[in-house]
Amino acid sequence: MPKIIVVTSGKGGVGKTTTSASFASGLALRGNKTVVIDFDVGLRNLDLIMGCERRVVYDIINVINNEVSLKQALIKDKHCDNLYVLPASQTRDKDALNLEAVGRILDELKESFDCIVCDSPAGIEHGAFSAMYYADEALIVTNPEVSSVRDSDRILGILAAKSKRAVEGLDPVKEHLLVTRYDPKRVAAGEMLSVDDIQEILRIPLIGVIPESESVLQASNSGTPAIHLEKSDVAEAYRDLVARFMGDEVPMRFTTAEKAGFLKRLFGGR
């Protein structure tokens, strides 16, 4: 049964697009035929993170307006065989996302893909709403700070009340909490909310914790999803996330501060 998964948060800059790129890549690496859709019409970013910006010819709005076929607009990912990208339009705005047409595109994608990842724009307006409306499952991306947690709470409320599943009285959208940009040292110092604090407020199951890392910035700038980085805790954390999503039992990592080793303490360094 193909799944539609929305990556959403309410707040901007928490790592939705980074997560969408790595999560979709991870699903593809595990053999799922995957497509990732950029719903951030007008602020197209996903193609940059995926490193396919030079190959964007058509976009989701062209498909919605029936100007091109879905096949023409899909871009094959350069890192994985099973992954395709449906880019957003840079020149239009989010009002062009017609809910009915989005449903039609998703239905068509369901025929040939196992996983459909929807990268939601920030906010709770039409763009974010179109991205989440048809979702079966939701990754709620949250940073360990109060405003991000509150915005996530708002999004969860909308998912529970306004999504297609809610409106039609089907099983509710399955919610997963993903905490990103987590810095255990700052948590220990009381400068950041802990995973437990966040769960205490949101009360949904935790699916992963992605540590704060400079390598994410490098990965974005080079157009490589962070999950492909070598020897990186971020890549490992994203692989854990995908494994848990696929049903594997994987213990949580990167939630406690690493004790600095003797040499490190002696010489400083990071």
Next chain:
Amino acid sequence: MPREEPAFKIKNSNLPVLILHLKTPDLEQVKQQLETRLKQMPDFFAHTPIVLGLTDLADAESALDFVDLLAFMQTNRMHAAGIQGGSPAQQEAATKAGLGLIPTTPQRPAPIVETEQAPEPVPEIRPAPSPHYVGPAQPDLPGLEIEADAAPAIPPEQPAPVETRPTLVIDKPVRTGQRIYAEGANLVVLAIVNAGAELIADGDIHIYAPLRGRALAGARGNTAARIYVQSMEAELVAIAGYFQVFDEGIPDTVRGKFSQIFLEGEKVVINPISSKR
């Protein structure tokens, strides 16, 4: 001479009733669409009394053929009890056809659980007692009382007659931006109420989880309404329009504790509830 036993008694009662709002004076079209609907759900109207809502047709010039419409409804097991709204001519035609006239009541939202564009149930809530509110209680007050000082001088209006409706039970988290209104009823919440969420009830409110948002009981002026909360962490509580905010935090005597909130005169009192009674 023995007094005669009374043969009847007149009682006032509020009953739920279906209102069939007519959107067009074209009754043929109404009948046609009703027929389609009845085919899908043959038992939907089965013998329930129905009020014809004519509010939208008050400006319509054409006369309505109630006799024909009633015959149609009769054959489909629908019982028209009366009409509501409409122009004087329509009302006259309706009484001639044997229908009762039901006075239009101000519209109120039904018990609702929504996220956005809430139709404000605010008209029923008494206006907040202006900038007089004082946040936290003086901790040195005896008797654990927390007072909203300078409560408004205006006495609350006569409490609206209390309708008895089933308690509204919410078993999922109430999240930021969500508002739940238990109209004419008590409200029971079994899951967390997060900051930025709002609970409103015309009766009592019970929360068997932390309350971090707002809770307004007795929203239509019932000063006897109370709020019971398992863990008191609220942003605001109000009874019958008298409210209390916690600018400087919730007093230690009740913070995070099982508490009840009620009105004493014009004071909002928040007391911890001991489980060792």
